[in-house]
Amino acid sequence: MGQEQTITYGKLVRDRIPEIIESAGRRAQVRVLDEAELFPALIAKLAEEAEELRRAEPEDRLGELADIYEVLGALAETLGLSFEELQEAARHKRAERGGFGDRLWLDEVSG
Template sequence: MGKLVRDRIPEIIRRHGGEPVVRVLGEEEYRAALLAKLGEEAAELAAASGEEVAGEIADVFEVLRALARVHGHDWRHVEKVAEAKRAERGAFEDRIYLD
């Protein structure tokens, strides 16, 4: 079973004496793999604690950036959309939970 990995992972594996078996995904496979990776990284974030949290958030962030690109959006556009949503609906800072 394979998984999507960061671009330099094959190089790192080779540097440590391994020989990775890799392939480049097509557009639809890539989108599906990114969504699967987002779930994987979100689960790792949920299980993280202490200093690990920042690294796991960074992993989720990198997957989100890739998802934005694959859907034709640059990150600045996503930030503008997020800002507009914050202005209209608020953020999650007040910890409001709707029962």
């Protein structure tokens, strides 16, 4: 008989991941995060997804952006905000400070 392999992750996952793991014949050990654990876990997930986007092949970038979008929505909800409020805040900030369409890179400021 083969030896059972255990992989430790210790990270926030999408809701259906345990179901997907178990449908593949493996066991997923999960727990529900409490309120104090959720925000830091989402911030860590955002960093993880940003790194995955950075490393992604061009054909995989849309999926990685979708993951970031999902995490942002969950962060907004955790903070008691709707995604619409987040979008409005982004519009306001864009109107006030601009977006990133001009591709400006600030090298330095003097004087």
